[in-house]
Amino acid sequence: MGSLLVLWRPILEILFIWIILYSLIRFFQGTRALQVLLGLLILAVIFNIAKVLELHTINWVLTKLFAVGVLAFLIIFQPELRRALARIGQNTMFGPFLKRGGTVDEVVQACEHLSRSKIGALIAIERDVGLKNYIESGLAIDAKVSSELLITLFFPNTPTHDGGVIVQGDRITSCGSLFPLSQSHELSRSLGTRHRAAVGLTEETDAVCAVVSEETGAISVSVYGKLTRDLDGESLRRVLTSLFRPAERPKGWSEFWQKNWKKLRTESE
Numbered sequence: 438m439g440s441l442l443v444l445w446r447p448i449l450e451i452l453f454i455w456i457i458l459y460s461l462i463r464f465f466q467g468t469r470a471l472q473v474l475l476g477l478l479i480l481a482v483i484f485n486i487a488k489v490l491e492l493h494t495i496n497w498v499l500t501k502l503f504a505v506g507v508l509a510f511l512i513i514f515q516p517e518l519r520r521a522l523a524r525i526g527q528n529t530m531f532g533p534f535l536k537r538g539g540t541v542d543e544v545v546q547a548c549e550h551l552s553r554s555k556i557g558a559l560i561a562i563e564r565d566v567g568l569k570n571y572i573e574s575g576l577a578i579d580a581k582v583s584s585e586l587l588i589t590l591f592f593p594n595t596p597t598h599d600g601g602v603i604v605q606g607d608r609i610t611s612c613g614s615l616f617p618l619s620q621s622h623e624l625s626r627s628l629g630t631r632h633r634a635a636v637g638l639t640e641e642t643d644a645v646c647a648v649v650s651e652e653t654g655a656i657s658v659s660v661y662g663k664l665t666r667d668l669d670g671e672s673l674r675r676v677l678t679s680l681f682r683p684a685e686r687p688k689g690w691s692e693f694w695q696k697n698w699k700k701l702r703t704e705s706e
Contacts, residue, residue: 458478480502483495484496484500539582539607540562540582540604540606540607540681541674541677541678541681542674543582543583543584543587544560544562544582544584544587544604544647544673544677545670545673545674545677546584546670547560547584547587547588548560548647548649548656548670548673549656549670550584550588551587551588551591551649551654552649552654552655552656552670553654554654555650555651555652555653555654556588556591556592556593556649556651557591557598557599557629557631557649557650557651558587558591558602558631558647558648558649559600559601559602559616559631559634559635559646559647559648559649560587560601560602560604560646560647560648561601561602561603561604561614561616561635561638561644561645561646562604562644562645562646562647562677562681563603563604563605563606563642563644564642564643564644564645564680564681565643566642566643566644568603568605568638568642568644571601571603571611571614571615571616571638572603572610572611572614573611574611574614574615575597575600575601575603575611575612575613575614575615576596576597576611576612576613576614577610577611578609578610578611578612579608579609579610580608580609581607581608581609582604582607582608582609586609587602587609590602590609590612591649596613597612597613599613600612600613600614600615601613601614601615601616601631601634601635601638601646602614615634616634616635616637616638616646617634617637617638617640617641618630618633618634618637619633619634619636619637619640619662620637621636621640621662624636624664628664629650629651629652631648631649631650631651632648632650632657632659632664634646635647635648635657635659635664636659636662636663636664638659639659639660639661639662639663640661640662643661645658645659645660645676645677645680645681646658646659646660647673647677648664655667655668656668656669656670656672656673658673658676658677660676660680
């Protein structure tokens, strides 16, 4: 029993440390703190190598650097740490993502209405890469996604009309956010700031951006830096469904198998 415990103890310790590091990286993904955290991890690896090789000077320098660096990290990235700790106590990170009748339908309905009214809009839907830095550039809100709220946020002559809305899961987390403009020469010169912002954001992240043109009312969608233009509501729905909703069982699937199972049993008898 004692030998078994000695064997499993280092495995459990390594697994525990790996889970902590993975969770920290997931929490800080998409923020400035992630790069600093990775830098600290690299320094920790160098510190251990220097300790094993008995490089005393490097070991002394890194020891002093860690003492100051950890404190500076806690001070500079205090907002990110506060949000990460708050997120631990929430169940939203384990909740369902974009269910049927949920975010996709609300976004499509809003885009269709805005398109008919020729009201410009830019909606970014987060996927794996975090958009926290862009959320901070706008007005932070926390509201369930609804077509009515999206339409209201883009209503002309309001402070949030010209910025972008960011959606995380089934929540609207910011409005009036600023996105980076694409410098791609492949884009048509006729495209305005919203379309270039949509392409720019999807060039840097894996988010999906839906855009409504203020001049023509045309609906476009941008994914991985590629812009697809002149979509109708149903086309937009298909694109978002393919990106966010898992494949569903065909309608009548259970009835099909029940019918054929009875047929197989009859033939075998």
